[in-house]
Amino acid sequence: MxxxxxxxxxxxxxxxxxxxxxxxxxxxxxxxxxxxxxxxxxxxxxxxxxxxxxxxxxxxxGQKPITFFRQVLSICSYPDLLDDDRFPEDVKSRARRILQACSGGSLGIQGCGVIGAPSPPSGSYSTSQGILLVRQDVARYIEKRDGGIKCNPDNIYLTAGASDGIVTMLKLLVSGEGPSRTGVMISIPQYPLYSATLAELAAVQINYYLDEESCWSLDIRELRRALEEARKHCTPRVLCIINPGNPTGQVQSRRCIEDVIQFAAEEKLFLLADEVYQDNVYADGCEFHSFKKVLFEMGPEFSEQVELASFHSTSKCYMGECGFRGGYMEVVNLDPEVKFQLTKLVSVRLCPPVTGQALLDLVVNPPEPHEPSYNIFIKERSHTLxxxxxxxxxxxxxxxxxxxxxxxxxxxxxxxxxxxxxxxxxxxxxxxxxxxxxxxxxxxxxxxxxxxxxxxxxxxxxxxxxxxxxxxxxxxxxxxxxxxxxxxxxxxxxxxxx
Ligand SMILES: Cc1ncc(COP(=O)(O)O)c(C=O)c1O
Structure with a gap:
């Protein structure tokens, strides 16, 4: 010994x-x-x-949580609160709706199944892709955000924060050996989740530099330079974009996004669009444009061809709920056989946190103007932003x-x-x-x-x-x-x- x-x-x-x-x-x-x-x-x-x-x-x-979110989540975790007068009716009905969609009506609900036994809190797994009701609500949110462009709930995967979705997609995308090893284009400066994941997967990191002199904008000539250079030693297959940007705080113009999509189509690259800051746009003249929307507005030549996964999260924007680990990704034009593999891959880890899924449902489906929680919700959201x-x-x-x-x-x-x-x-x-x-x-x-x-x-x-x-x-x-x-x-x- x-x-x-x-x-x-x-x-x-x-x-x-x-x-x-x-x-x-x-x-x-x-x-x-x-x-x-x-x-x-x-x-x-x-x-x-x-x-x-x-x-x-x-x-x-020090940012304050949104009251509506925390109220609904409290009831979801402890449904006895449904009888508590302190909660408005829309909060209660939202909690009931979510609980009904959870397996066994449980997201930490009482009653784990033994008849007659005391009922300790228990929490059920969801389906691996995420609760269907939440995916449907996410799809409706995306359609509304993107001016009516269709979104299929079957293309939505709920994730444990955006990080989880990004790592999962990179796992699917990285393959090959030597010169056929997958190269992944990432912006420099970048959010280090990307370089860390590429290191872990032994993928080839391809750096493209944002232009500091013009407010960290993205220049297609720089993308082309980086791609051509990289083709000498690996096989570039993926282009990652963070918009709005971390760490650089820029918001890409619609024109720039069109150029990126055109570039991805020409060069046969899979696009990963990290859009976790989609509500965090402050500067006059700047606006958030989702890659999905721009892709579909560019017509079928692009929308039927370019493969895209885009990511959102409950951690950022006005929510800031990092600890709940909620998020989703939408995949577009993914090969059906690969989609099957993706669903298999996420099944191995059972499911993203169900509390995070419940929170995400509230983010994509906030109170409506006629509901009692609406005014406070709008006041809190506007104040934070x-x-x-x-x-x-x-x-x-x-x-x-x-x-x-x-x-x-x-x-x-x-x-x-x-x-x-x-x-x-x-x-x-x-x-x-x-x-x-x-x-x-x-x-x-x-x-x-x-x-x-x-x-x-x-x-x-x-x-x-x-x-x-x-x-x-x-x-x-x-x-x-x-x-x-x-x-x-x-x-x-x-x-x-x-
Ligand atoms: C650009 C970007 N993507 C993804 C993430 C990960 O966020 P989460 O996994 O909490 O959703 C962050 C976190 O800071 C980020 O800045």
Whole structure:
């Protein structure tokens, strides 16, 4: 026993997992947690709290949940509340409707089947593709969003957040060896779920760069450059787009989306459209256009040919319900035999969380104007979106005043990705520590000011440029403090290393 050698070691484990990186919860956040503990233990710092602007977790940053959602979900979990006078009638009827659609009428309902026995809460699985009623409601929501373009509930798969759907589709799409290995085109800067999943699946990551000088827009010439380059060593099959963008906060124009679809059709690429920020559009003149809608409006030449999976989530927009793990994907033009394989693949994991499915149903089917919950719902939704819009504009305004920081308008989503000038002396100091220069910058910002951001290197950026990603989610006053502290820090950092 003394010489017991572990079966699972760094040498024997899956090497692809070792390549996975996820900056949003990386070393900066680990250090932030340590600093918080030190503060609790009474260690003196130049600040009294760590402000986390590193992750798009709305409720963690103080955003309030939508009352209607939480009321219905409470009843769904504990149906005795149906007798409680505090809940409006539309909340109760919505909860009944969802419960009736759940297997055994249960989403944590009393009565797990043993007659006469006490009834502890139990929760049933749903079908693997998701509860049919919810998929029908999602299909109606998509049809309404897209001006009447048909959506078949059979093409909807409910997911545990958008991440789950994106990973599932990538699993289906990656195959081949050597030059026939699937190449997946992702934007740089990107949301690190993509690079992490590609590393795990040993797919070939093909970087295409967004154009920082024109507000992080997407240029088809850059897509073509990246594709041609990649064809020398892999087989590009997939093009991923995030719109509105994370980490870059841009909203793609309709024209750009048409060009992307045309490009995908010409180059025979499967499109993955990550549209989790579809309600988060703030800038004048910007509008969200779904890939599905634009695809169908381009006519049958495209709508009958281009393969598309698009994703939405309960985690973002005005909902911000990240912990429920709700979401859906819609597949268009998927080969029926592959669709069978997809359904089989999702069956293995049984089903997405049923609470997340129930929440998604409310998101796609919110209170109607004649219902008692309507006014509060609209007030809460508008307030959240208006606050985000105010914070988006304040962020750009304050950061743009800082010499050495260049900040594009935050047109949508929940982030800014400003470019920071890091003096050569600081770059050398970072290199001596074996750190990326923007990691060095963000660590110093955390240690000196208690502000937790993510270095741009975690998202990818053009060589020789440096950025950080920051969410606009802290409450307005706190956000202002964060921005002022960044301003102060940037000036002193630049002076120190000039
Ligand atoms: C662009 C993008 N896609 C997907 C996700 C994953 O969201 P979830 O899995 O919570 O739906 C996020 C989360 O921040 C995101 O920013």
């Amino acid at each position: 003394a010489d017991h050698v572990k079966v699972l070691t760094l040498d024997t484990m899956n090497p692809n997992v070792k390549k996975v990186e996820y900056a949003v919860r990386g070393p900066i956040v680990q250090r932030a947690v340590q600093i918080e503990m030190e503060l609790q233990q009474g260690v003196k710092k130049p600040f009294t709290e760590v402000i986390r602007a590193n992750i798009g977790d709305c409720h963690a940053m 208006a606050e985000l819009a105010k914070k988006a504009s304040m962020t750009q305004q304050i950061l743009s005043q800082v010499p050495g920081i260049q900040c594009n308008p935050v047109q949508g989503a929940m982030y800014t990705f400003p470019r920071i000038h890091i003096p050569p002396k600081a770059v050398s100091a970072a290199q001596e520590k074996g750190q990326a220069p923007d990691m060095f910058y963000c660590m110093r910002l955390l240690e000196e000011m208690g502000i937790c951001l993510v270095p741009g290197s975690g998202f990818g950026q053009k060589d020789g440029t440096y950025h950080f990603r920051m969410t606009i989610l802290p409450p307005t006053q706190k956000l202002e403090t964060v921005l002022e502290k960044i301003k102060e820090f940037h000036q002193s950092f630049t002076q120190q290393f000039s």
